[in-house]
Amino acid sequence: MPSEDPLVRDQRSTQQATSEARRDALARMVRKTVTFVVFLALLAGLYTGYKAFGQAIDDAQQDWAVVGSVLPRTDNLNMPPLSEIFGQFGETPGGQDQIYIKILFDEALFTLREAAVGFVVGLIIGMAIALVLAQWRRLEQGLLPYVIASQTIPLIAIAPIIVIWGRKNFDVFPWEWQNWMSVAIIATYLTFFPVAVNGLRGLQAARPENKELMASYAANWGQTLWRLRLPASLPYLFAAFKIAATSSIVGAIVGEISAGVEGGLGRRILREAFNYTTGPDRLFASVLGAAVLGIFVFLVVIGVERLVVGRQGKGAVV
């Protein structure tokens, strides 16, 4: 049908392209999910296989223990069977009235709140630092080393300081200072750094010709920032957010452990480590919970990135 209206043809091919893209996306998701599941199964198989093999050797050696343990630490105290670890999620620990996965979920929410507040505050501070340093290059040379040095201080050294400060000296705020807010500060401490460093690079990443274009429009600083430099920095920023989100969780958990906050995954892990002798599977289960929380926030950042920047590549360059 050579006489088809070119407009209609165009439209049809666009439709085709979108539906193909959609199918592609679906296929990609299925592939990703399958890979993920296969990988998990592989890990589980490795764990179980190591354990079974090690125990078989130990059993065979009972009477002639010459070689010693070939594969060490495969008993249930050191490597609880996966069935017990996952079964733990559905069990109700003594003295509690909820199943373990619900307990973990509540603790995770507590930790997530600290981490998220820390993330948002760290993001604001990090962006502020990036803006200031990008504006005054001299400052960059002078201050950046200190920003970097701040990250060489071990977290467990500053955690108790922040908690003690918080209790006594943060009553300048109009709300009552609570321990979890100190933990949020600890999370902030880990979060602001990648945002500041990547934000700085991102703000400097706009192409010279685009800057010249803005200059030819006589755009002022704010307009250039808003229309050119911030959009150009988004890919850098989101790379930073992914690091920052997971480290905010790490910061919150470490903060909880060292600071003595009355809830959260960190406290839970400390408790299960303490009770390891009588319930090793619970420690494994709670650590898994922490891992899931870290993956969750990572996925949230990716989701937001999709929403704001679009798929990777698109929007990266103005």
Added chain:
Amino acid sequence: MKQLKLWRLLALLLAAALVLASCGNDDDDDSSDSGTPVAQATAASEEPEVPAATAVSAAPVVTDEPSAPEELQEISLQLQWVPQSQFAGYFAARDLGYYNDVGLDVEIIDGSVDIVPATVLASGGADFAISWVPRGLVPREEGLNITNIAQVYQRSGTLQVSFVDAGINDVTDLEGRLVGNWGFGNELELFAGLNSVGLDPQSDVTLVQQDFNMTALINGDIDAAQAMIYNEYAQVLETINPETGELFQPEDFAVIDWNEVGTAMLQDAIWADAGRLADDAMYRDIAVRFVEASLRGWIFCRDNFQACVDIVVGASPPFGGPSHQAWMLNEVNALVWPSPGGVGVMDQGLYDQTIDVATSQGILTEEPDAGAFRTDIAEEAVANLVAAGYDVYGNDFLRGVVQLQEGGN
């Protein structure tokens, strides 16, 4: 297009901040308000999230307070570790209103891994602190102006535990063995004990850094494990013996008790800020009332065993379950009672022994001055308790028998 996307990012951030902040009040209203903040946020657009939003969370906290009568003095107590029967007396005093009776409203602050009660106390983070004596004296020697005002525990709860077939029946048997210890000053009684029989801790035994649980002993990584009689020792007794399928029994273990060896160091005591005690008559008065109510809590826990266990278990979920807490209270009571000089009053002989060990092991360079502890506050508190008819000595106290369950449940 670009602009729109940036706005979207800002709006998302603000919305997230607001939602988070509204979670902050611990009530269950966080699901309802996820819609509105976005609108608010985009409208307001700047100077965003933290101050405005967290103010929301502050409101309910503040409204909680006025339930207590106004004249109550608000003070805080820093514990050395998380809530457990080790601190039963203070929880009992709080929950039974003993603190309120003397005009105090006491906030009990959990300890944790990196919290040093003496430091928190000296920096003003708490008004009083619970700390082992050496862990208070060492930072004191380094310049913290704190003092021990009530020596609640009259004995040490630290043991060295081994399987009975390892044949470690007294300190000399540790020679050449793998000896677990926690470090951080917990090893001093052990070192002094080894010295007392002519062994050098650095060369005559192999020291192994041990976690705060008994896994290493059960794994066979160490021959003798450090254990608190009220915590880790209970843990092994809550563990299934793979050979019998039943819980391990006390007969399965040999125990070295530093109280018997004579190198025990004093543990839980109430510490106060020495500078404030000297300058501030009000603070001294509060200290007397605080010690008095706390000791009353300990007397309650001696005389009302099960009720006290219930208070601890209900205080905030402790690390070990109910039977573990029952075991702990039973043992802790035995560390407090009998108190020949009156509960909370320092026993000079045990203090001297503690100092001997600390100086001989080099954690204290010299004997602390006289201000390291004072008995006047505890004596005044004890006198008040005697006047009110309480038995402050517990001379006929007998340790009970606690049946541990698997996992301490």
